[in-house]
Amino acid sequence: MAEGTLSPVEERARASVERAPLVAPGRTRGWISDYVSSIVEAKTPRWWWVAISITGTLLLVLIACTTYLVATGVGVWGNNHPVGWAWDITNFVFWIGIGHAGTLISAILFLTRQKWRTSINRAAEAMTLFAVICAAIYPTMHVGRVWMSWFLIPVPNANGIWQNFRSPLMWDAFAVLTYFLVSVLFWYTGLIPDLATLRDRATTKVRKFFYGILALGWRGGNRQWRHYEMAYLLLAGLSTPLVLSVHSVVSFDFAASVIPGWHTTIFPPYFVAGAIFGGFAMVLTILIPARAVYRPLGDLITVSHIDKMCKVLLFTGSIVGYAYLMEMFMAWYSGNPFERATFWYRATGPYWWAYALMILCNVAVPQLLWFRFFRTHVIWVFVIAMFANVGMWFERFVIVATSLTRDFLPSSWGMFHPTWVDIAMFAGTFGLFGTLFLLFIRFLPMICMFEVKAVLPSANPDSGGKL
Amino acid sequence: MDIAGNPSSPLYGVGAEFASAVDLVRVAKELRAAGYESFDVFSPFPIHGMDKAVQSRRSPLGRIVFIGGLTGFLAAVALQYIPSAVIYPLIVHGKPFGFFAIPAYFPILFETTVLFSAFTAFIGLLMMIGLPRFNHPLFNWDRFKGVSADGFFAVIESRDPKFSKDETGRFLESLGGSNVTVIHED
Numbered sequence: 184m185a186e187g188t189l190s191p192v193e194e195r196a197r198a199s200v201e202r203a204p205l206v207a208p209g210r211t212r213g214w215i216s217d218y219v220s221s222i223v224e225a226k227t228p229r230w231w232w233v234a235i236s237i238t239g240t241l242l243l244v245l246i247a248c249t250t251y252l253v254a255t256g257v258g259v260w261g262n263n264h265p266v267g268w269a270w271d272i273t274n275f276v277f278w279i280g281i282g283h284a285g286t287l288i289s290a291i292l293f294l295t296r297q298k299w300r301t302s303i304n305r306a307a308e309a310m311t312l313f314a315v316i317c318a319a320i321y322p323t324m325h326v327g328r329v330w331m332s333w334f335l336i337p338v339p340n341a342n343g344i345w346q347n348f349r350s351p352l353m354w355d356a357f358a359v360l361t362y363f364l365v366s367v368l369f370w371y372t373g374l375i376p377d378l379a380t381l382r383d384r385a386t387t388k389v390r391k392f393f394y395g396i397l398a399l400g401w402r403g404g405n406r407q408w409r410h411y412e413m414a415y416l417l418l419a420g421l422s423t424p425l426v427l428s429v430h431s432v433v434s435f436d437f438a439a440s441v442i443p444g445w446h447t448t449i450f451p452p453y454f455v456a457g458a459i460f461g462g463f464a465m466v467l468t469i470l471i472p473a474r475a476v477y478r479p480l481g482d483l484i485t486v487s488h489i490d491k492m493c494k495v496l497l498f499t500g501s502i503v504g505y506a507y508l509m510e511m512f513m514a515w516y517s518g519n520p521f522e523r524a525t526f527w528y529r530a531t532g533p534y535w536w537a538y539a540l541m542i543l544c545n546v547a548v549p550q551l552l553w554f555r556f557f558r559t560h561v562i563w564v565f566v567i568a569m570f571a572n573v574g575m576w577f578e579r580f581v582i583v584a585t586s587l588t589r590d591f592l593p594s595s596w597g598m599f600h601p602t603w604v605d606i607a608m609f610a611g612t613f614g615l616f617g618t619l620f621l622l623f624i625r626f627l628p629m630i631c632m633f634e635v636k637a638v639l640p641s642a643n644p645d646s647g648g649k650l
Numbered sequence: 651m652d653i654a655g656n657p658s659s660p661l662y663g664v665g666a667e668f669a670s671a672v673d674l675v676r677v678a679k680e681l682r683a684a685g686y687e688s689f690d691v692f693s694p695f696p697i698h699g700m701d702k703a704v705q706s707r708r709s710p711l712g713r714i715v716f717i718g719g720l721t722g723f724l725a726a727v728a729l730q731y732i733p734s735a736v737i738y739p740l741i742v743h744g745k746p747f748g749f750f751a752i753p754a755y756f757p758i759l760f761e762t763t764v765l766f767s768a769f770t771a772f773i774g775l776l777m778m779i780g781l782p783r784f785n786h787p788l789f790n791w792d793r794f795k796g797v798s799a800d801g802f803f804a805v806i807e808s809r810d811p812k813f814s815k816d817e818t819g820r821f822l823e824s825l826g827g828s829n830v831t832v833i834h835e836d
Contacts, residue, residue, distance in 0.1 A: 212694060212800035337729055345733035349742045349754035357761040365768040372772060375781075376695075380798035399782035403797045404690035404805075405678070405700050407779040412696050413709035414775035418768060421715075425764045432757050636800075637695035642671055 205299055205638050207482035212636045218479055219377075219630045220384050227625065230476065235621045241614020248608045249324065257327040259604045266587045266599040271321040273579040274609055276433055277461070278318035278616075279359065280454070280575060282366070283426055284462020285311030289369060290422035293415075299491055301634035302483040305377075306473070307466045308370045309629075313619040314465070315363045317612040322355070351435040358432040365425055369418045375401050376411075376633040430458045437582065443525040444586035447513065453506035457578060460499035460545065463492055464571030469620060471565045473629065483630055490558045496571065497552040503578070504546035521591060529585045533598065537581050544574025651819050655790035655834030662787035662835050663689075664818045665794070665805035666827025671697045674802040677825050678703040681804065684821065688810035692794070692803040711774050718770025719763050726762035730755050787835050805833065 189197070206215075252259050262269045285307040292300040326332050335356045337346050346353050378398035385391040401407065431451035438450040467489070474480045514526035530538050548570040551557045557567065584599050623629065636642060655662070668674050671693060678691050682705055691700065701708075734740060734755075735747040745751040776782065788794050788805065797803055804827065806818050819830045 216694075216799040337733065343738070345738035345740075347740055347742055348730045348734055348758055349740075349751065354757035354761075357758045361761040361765040364765060368768050368772045372775065376798065380694075383795040383798045395784060399776070400784045400786060401781065401798075402692060402786060402788055403694060404692045405697075405704055405706070406690050407781075408693070408696040409701050409706055410709045410711055410775055410778040413711040414771050417712060417715050417771045421764050421768050421771070424760075428757070428760060428764075432761075435757070633695045637698075642695060643698055 203485065203487035204640075205302070205485070205487075206635060207485060210482050210639075212639065212641070215483070215630075215632055215635055216380055216384070219483075219628050219632050220381055222477060222624065223381060223626060223628060224384070224386075224390075228476075231621060231625060235618060238614045238617030238621060241611050242618045243614075244607050245320075245611025245615055248604050248611055249320070252324055252604060252608075253329050257325065259602060261599060261601045261605050262325075263597075265590055265595045265597050266584060268325075268583050268587060269599050270580075270601055270605045270609060271325045272436075273576065273583050274612065275318050275321035275325075276454075276579045276583075277576050278314045278321075278612065279362075279433060280430060280458035280461045280579075281465045282311040282314040282318070282362070282462065283430055283455070283458035284466050285309070285314075286362075286366060286369075286422050286426040287459050287462065288466070289373070290419040290426065293419040294423060297491075298638045299488050301638050302630055303466065303470060303488060303492075304634070305370075305373065305627075305631040306470060306623075306629050307462075308366065308373070309620065309623045309627075310462075310465060310469060311366050312363070312370060313616050313623075314462075315359065315366065316619070317616050319359060319363070320608075320612065320615075322359075351432070351439045354432045355436055358429045362425060362429045365418070365422055369422055372411075372414060372418060373631060373634075374627065375399060376403060377628045377631060379403065380632055381628065427455055430454045437586075442586050442590070443519070443521040444514075444529065444582070447510065449506060449509055449513070453503070453510075456499045456502035456506065457545075457575060460496060460503055460549075460571060461575035463496045463499065464568040464575065467492055467496070467564055467568040468572060471561050471568070473624065474561070480630070483635060486559050486561070489561060489564055490555075493552045493558040493564055493567075496568070497549055500545055500549035500552075500571065504542075507542065507546065525586060525589060528589050529581060532585065532589070534581065534585050534588070537577050537584070541574050541577040541581050544570040545578060548574075652829065652831040653834070654792070654794075654831050655787060656836045657834060659834045659836035661808040661815065662833045663805050663807040663813070664815060664822060664830065664832055665788075665791060665803055666819075666822035666825075666830045667793060667796075668802040668804065668825075668827055670802060673826060674804065675699055675703045677804050677822075677827070680825055681806070685812050686806055686810055688807040688813075690805055690807075692788075692797045692801075692805065694798055694800055694802075709778070711771065711778065714774045715767050715771045718774070719767035721770075722763040722766025723759060725766065726759045729762070730758060787833050790836070791831055791833050793829055793831070 260269065260271060262271065285304075288300050288307040289304045289311075292304075323329060323332050334340070334344075335346070335353070337348075375398060378394050379401035382391065382394040382398045385394055431454065434450035434454035437445035438447060440446060470484060471489075474484050511526055511530075514522045517523075528534075548567055551563070551567060557563045588598055589596055651664075668677055674691050674693060675697060678700060681689050682703070691697075691704065693700075731747075739747060742751070743754070793801070794803060795801075804822065804825075806813060806822070808815075812818075815832060819832070822830050
């Protein structure tokens with residue numbers, strides 16, 4: 184049937200079935216290379232200097248606090264009996280959770296052939312690495328005598344002591360380290376063809392050398408691509424169970440203990456869902472401003488992409504909400520008085536405001552995303568993502584603090600009060616994260632160019648593709 | 651025909667540029683049909699269906715990674731078993747090292763398996779595609795720089811038994827290739 188003969192109803196039906204294009208129409212391969220590379224090649228914009236001076240200052244605060252902590256002792260934090268794990272573990276879980284969205288986008292969405300991932304995966308994976316770096320600071324500092332943290336590595340030592348491999352903290356060390364290294368490999372493998380683009384476009388000697396070394400001499404022949412695609416698939420296949428395992432292992436830190444409120448089997452899936460929720464919120468938090476600064480990126484990271492990310496946010500947020508309910512239900516249903524008391528305390532004790540904030544931010548506010556209006560207006564998406572960021576921090580704080588402030592015995596009850604070092608260090612990690620991310624935007628292609636080119640209609644030989 | 655590189659150095663091959671991914675798949679099929687073996691097609695992104703067109707076998711990387719993963723698994727078995735059962739036996743959860751304590755060793759077994767597999771995948775990839783290699787005859791060809799932006803190229807190497815500089819060049823031209831170029835090693 185010719186286009187003109189469709190009735191309005193039919194037209195609307197067709198429009199609702201057709202998928203939005205992944206790249207705005209009219210954007211060619213050449214444009215993608217030119218534009219994405221130009222972000223790296225252009226003169227450093229003024230906003231970048233302003234932004235990095237802010238994040239850089241915060242980073243200095245982090246360095247100063249860390250130095251002070253190492254020089255003085257871990258007591259400069261507010262951690263004390265009974266809350267031995269406080270903001271440090273909260274922040275650790277918060278940051279490591281953020282990382283999970285990057286791996287979900289790069290690996291799980293790759294295996295499930297979600298092609299819309301291509302324009303956001305590079306930045307999300309970078310976010311993963313930087314978030315894991317921020318996370319790793321906390322357990323390292325929390326050991327107190329930082330110079331002894333090499334004791335986590337199973338190597339023969341002069342004391343003849345070996346690690347307890349049955350400890351969740353040891354699992355955690357292995358899981359986080361593996362996660363970081365595998366994420367670096369995955370990220371770098373994905374970068375190689377794009378680094379070759381920057382190398383081939385380079386006009387200055389320094390750039391030619393820098394990108395030339397990093398691109399390893401990539402040529403883009405089918406002999407390379409066929410192994411490359413296999414390696415990428417394998418890395419995606421390995422990262423998928425890995426990312427699920429990492430936050431499960433993080434949750435074991437709690438679940439394998441006997442503390443009421445922690446000792447539950449729901450923790451691994453609950454933590455993983457929460458991590459993806461928080462991570463997607465952070466992806467949106469950094470991509471929406473990037474998209475606002477570099478306007479044409481809106482043709483690659485379209486409203487349709489944002490819409491899809493919002494759906495993930497809504498879905499995982501609802502899983503998290505379900506987990507909160509289930510925790511409450513199980514506490515009641517278990518008949519265990521300590522379990523019941525802990526959860527009652529969580530919702531009504533002195534930390535009720537943290538619990539209420541968590542429910543508001545993670546469960547209530549994301550429900551707005553059922554409405555298309557909120558999913559397609561980026562300002563609203565940004566606001567909702569901000570709520571989720573805050574909510575996920577409070578979720579971890581609620582888990583860590585409420586269970587520890589009320590132990591089995593009233594004699595070991597007490598509140599937690601953060602010190603200025605706690606607060607400054609947490610702000611400092613945002614400085615570290617922001618600085619790394621700004622450097623990433625400035626020196627590496629923030630969109631995976633070759634993958635976006637591959638999802639253009641013209642890339643598929645079966646489409647009879649033109650261009 | 652254009653010349654890339656130093657004409658007094660040995661011949662590397664003859665290359666041509668094509669217009670699109672569709673063309674390149676067709677060219678690869680034609681080259682195969684004409685009996686060429688040592689050739690490669692270059693594109694800014696992996697082209698769906700190209701492996702079939704050039705009749706390449708499935709990449710053996712998967713098997714290599716399996717071996718890497720197995721090594722990681724066995725390494726983790728040794729790493730945990732030897733200290734926990736032999737050098738420094740510990741009783742944890744009221745259990746000595748033994749069958750019923752095994753689940754507690756799973757996380758590290760899993761993580762180490764993944765770690766070794768991923769490194770094998772990365773290093774195996776580099777070995778298979780012959781990187782890092784910072785100098786290559788193809789880099790003598792200026793137009794070839796377009797391969798990482800939006801260029802599609804086919805290059806037939808001189809080591810192919812069917813190769814003859816003029817005839818191969820003409821063949822590429824007859825397939826629709828433009829900027830047919832003779833590429834030298836240096």
